Amino acid sequence: MSTLQNELDYLKGLAESGARGPLRNGSTLFWAGLLYGLASIGQYAMMRGWLPASGLMSLFIWFGASLLFAVIATVLRINCPPSTGGKTNRYAYSAWAAIGIAIVAFIACVAIIAYRMHDFEPMSYLLAPAILIFYGIGWAVSALVSGKGWLRLVSFGSFLGALGLAVLAGAPEQLLAYAAALFVLAMLPGLALMREARQNG
Template identity: 30%
Template sequence: MSQHPQADVHGDIAYLKSLAEEGRHAPVLVGPILVAAAIWFGAATAVQWLIALGRVPLSGWGVMWMWVGAGVGFAALLYVLIRKVDARSGSQTKDNVAIGAAWSACGYSIFGLWLVLMAFGLSTGNWATMSLMPAVVMIAYGAAWMITGQVVRQGWMMLTGAVCFAGAAALGWFAFTHWTYVIYLVLLICVALLPGLHLMKLAARARG
C-alpha cells in the first residue's frame, strides 16, 4: 500500500515533465490565421487599387461594403481556424496562450479603430481619415509581432515587427495616393502571408 502514493508522485512528476517538454518545443500556431488575413484583405486591397486606377467602377458605399464583406469572410474563417488551433497539441502552452492573446488584441484594436474612423466619417462627412486605416493595421501588426518575438525569443519576428512600423510610416506618407494600396499589399505579403506560411511549415515539421 505504501508504494501507491510514491507511484502517484512519480506519475505526477512525469506528467509535469511532459508538459514542460511540450511547452519548450511547441510551435507557434498563428500561421494559418495570418495567411487567411493576408488572402482576404490582400484581395480587397488589390480591388481597391484597381478602383483607384479607374479599372473597377465601384465607389462610395460600394467600396465600404467590399471591405465589410472581406472582414465578414475573414471573421467566419477565423472562427473555424481558432477551433482547429485550439485542438492542436501545444495550443495551451504558456507561449502560445500569450501569443494568441497578443494577436487577439491586435485584431480587436484594428476593429476598434475602424469603428472610431467610421463614426468620425459618419458624423462629419469627412472620410479622408479612412485613408490611414492601412497604417493603423500595420501598427497593430507591428506590436503583435514584437510581442510574439519577445515571447519565443525569435529575432526574425521582431524584425518583422520593425518592418510593420516602417511600413506604417510609408503608408502615412502615401496615404492620399494610389500607391498606398500597392505598399499595403506588399506589406501584407511580407508581414502576414510569407511569415504565416513559414510558421505553418514549422508547425507541420514539429507535428511530423
C-alpha cells in the same frame, strides 16, 4: 529581489519553451494577409476605374474579405484551439485577439469622426499605417513570448512600413503598397509559422 528574479526566470523559461515549440497562429495571419491584401488591390482597382466606383462596391470588397476571414478564423480556432499550444501560444493568441479587437475599434472611431466631420477621405489614409502599427505590436509580442528573433525583424518592418504608407497618403498607390506590406509582413510570416508547426508536429 527574489520576486523579480523569479519573474525574469519565468520569462526566460517561456522564451526557451517557445523556441522549442512552434507558434500555431500562423494560418490565421496567413489568411489575414492574403484576404486583406487582395481587398486592398480590389479597392485600388475601383479607384482606377477598373471596377464600378461606388460606396457599395467598396463595402462589398472590405465586408466580403472580413466575412470570409471571420469564417476561416473561426474554423481554424475550432480545429486548433489556443490551449493546444501551451502557454506561449495562449499568450500569443491573446495578444493577437486583442489587436484584432483594437483594429476594429480603431476603424469604428475613424468612421465616427469622419461622419461628424462630414469628410471620410482624409481619415481613410490613416487606416493602413495604423493597422501596420498594430501588426508591429503583435509581432513584437510574438517574438518576446516565443524567443524567435526573426519575428522582431517582421515587427520592425511593420513599423517602417507604416511610415512608408503615411508618406503615400492621398495617393491611390498607398493601397498597392498596403497590399504588398500585408503579403510580406503577414501572409509570408504566417506561412513560415505554418510550415514550422507542421515540421514540429
